[in-house]
Amino acid sequence: MWNGGMVIRNIIEEMFMNLKIAPFHASSVMVRYGKLDEDHEMVPTGFRDLSQPLKLPGCISFQGKDLPSPVQERSSEAYKIVLLACQKLRLLDGIVVNSFVDLERDVITALLESDHDYPRVCHVGPILRTRSTNVSGSNSECLTWLGNQPRNSVLYVSFGSGGTLSQDQLDELALGLEMSGHKFLWVVRAPSGLANSAYLSAQKEDPLDYLPKGFIDRTKGQGFVVPSWAPQIEVLSHESTGGFLTHCGWNSTLEAIVYGKPMIVWPLFAEQGMNAVMITEQFKVGVRPRGDENKNGIVEREEVAKVVKIVMESDEGRELRRRTEVLKDAAAEALSEDGSSTKALSNLAQEWSNLSGI
Known part of the structure; x- marks a missing residue:
C-alpha cells in the first residue's frame, strides 16, 4: 500500500483497538432503527415487544429480546440517546466496519443493493491486536x-x-x-x-x-x-x-x-x-x-x-x-495483499487522501 494509505491504515487500526466497533448486522439495525421507531404499533413500549421477529437486509431474523439492550425499553433515557444517534447515522457519508466480506456477505450485498438511503458501509477487518498487553507474573x-x-x-x-x-x-x-x-x-x-x-x-x-x-x-x-x-x-x-x-x-x-x-x-x-x-x-x-x-x-x-x-x-x-x-x-484471505478488506481499506485511504491533500 502507498505511504499515505499506510498512515491512514495505522490510524484506523488504532481506532479499532480503542473502540468497541459493531459488525455489519449491528450497523444494519442501527441505520434502520429510526424508521422502525416511527411505527409505534410495532414497538409500543420497546423492541422487546416486537410481535414478529425483525428481519434485516441479508440477515436471519432477530427476536426483540436479542436486539441491543438500550432499545428494549422505549421510556428509558438510553433508548432516546441511541435513537437520536441512529437517526444521525443517515447524515454520514459512510461507516467503517471491522468485518470482512466472507463473514457477512449477504448483509453487505443487501445494503449495497438496497433502495433505502443507507450510508455506504466499508469492510476493513478483521483488525485485531496481535498480542495481549501486560503479560507477566x-x-x-x-x-x-x-x-x-x-x-x-x-x-x-x-x-x-x-x-x-x-x-x-x-x-x-x-x-x-x-x-x-x-x-x-x-x-x-x-x-x-x-x-x-x-x-x-x-x-x-x-x-x-x-x-x-x-x-x-x-x-x-x-x-x-x-x-x-x-x-x-x-x-x-x-x-x-x-x-x-x-x-x-x-x-x-x-x-x-x-x-x-x-x-x-x-x-x-x-x-x-x-x-x-x-x-x-x-x-x-x-x-x-x-x-x-x-x-x-x-x-x-x-x-x-x-x-x-x-x-x-x-x-x-x-x-x-x-x-x-x-x-x-x-479472514486471512481478506487481509492478504489482494484481499477484499485490503482493497477496501486502500480505496478508502485514497479517498481520504484526495480530500485531505496527503
Whole structure:
C-alpha cells in the first residue's frame, strides 16, 4: 500500500483497538432503527415487544429480546440517546466496519443493493491486536499451564473486559465445567447483579472467594482459574485451546474466528445477543446453552456440561470446528495483499487522501 494509505491504515487500526466497533448486522439495525421507531404499533413500549421477529437486509431474523439492550425499553433515557444517534447515522457519508466480506456477505450485498438511503458501509477487518498487553507474573502462569495440555483439549472461558455473572449463575457455571470432565481455563470475576459491572467499578474482591466450596481443589489438573484477566490473544492462538465460551463481544468473536476456535455463546448486554444469534444460526460456528425461564434464565450445571461436551467431543463440535477453520482461512484471505478488506481499506485511504491533500 502507498505511504499515505499506510498512515491512514495505522490510524484506523488504532481506532479499532480503542473502540468497541459493531459488525455489519449491528450497523444494519442501527441505520434502520429510526424508521422502525416511527411505527409505534410495532414497538409500543420497546423492541422487546416486537410481535414478529425483525428481519434485516441479508440477515436471519432477530427476536426483540436479542436486539441491543438500550432499545428494549422505549421510556428509558438510553433508548432516546441511541435513537437520536441512529437517526444521525443517515447524515454520514459512510461507516467503517471491522468485518470482512466472507463473514457477512449477504448483509453487505443487501445494503449495497438496497433502495433505502443507507450510508455506504466499508469492510476493513478483521483488525485485531496481535498480542495481549501486560503479560507477566500470574498472567503468564496460565500460558505455562496451557502449554502442558494436549492439543485442542482446553475450553477457554471469559466474559470480556466488563462482563460479570450473578452468584447463582457463577455457581452453576463452575459446577457445570467440573461436571463436563473437560479441561478449562476460566477468567473469573466477582459476581454482581449487573452484567457489565466490571466496566462500572474496580473489582476489589478476590473472585476466587466466590467459587463453590472445594471447587479449586476438586478441579486441580482439570482446570486453571485466573482472577479477572488473562492474555486472551495468546490463549486463543494456542494449539491447546479447543473452544471458547464467550460473551460474544465483537472483538472476541473475531478473535475466535481468526484463531479457528468454535464457540459457546453466552451474551450479557449491548449487541451481544445479536452476535450470538449470528454465530449460532448464520455463521454456524457456535452453540448456545438454554437458560431456565422459571429461574430467571439461569443456565444450570447440566446444561453447561452438555454444551461443553458438544463443542469439545461430539460430531457436532467437529463440524463447528471445520466451519470455523473455513472462516479462519477466509479472514486471512481478506487481509492478504489482494484481499477484499485490503482493497477496501486502500480505496478508502485514497479517498481520504484526495480530500485531505496527503
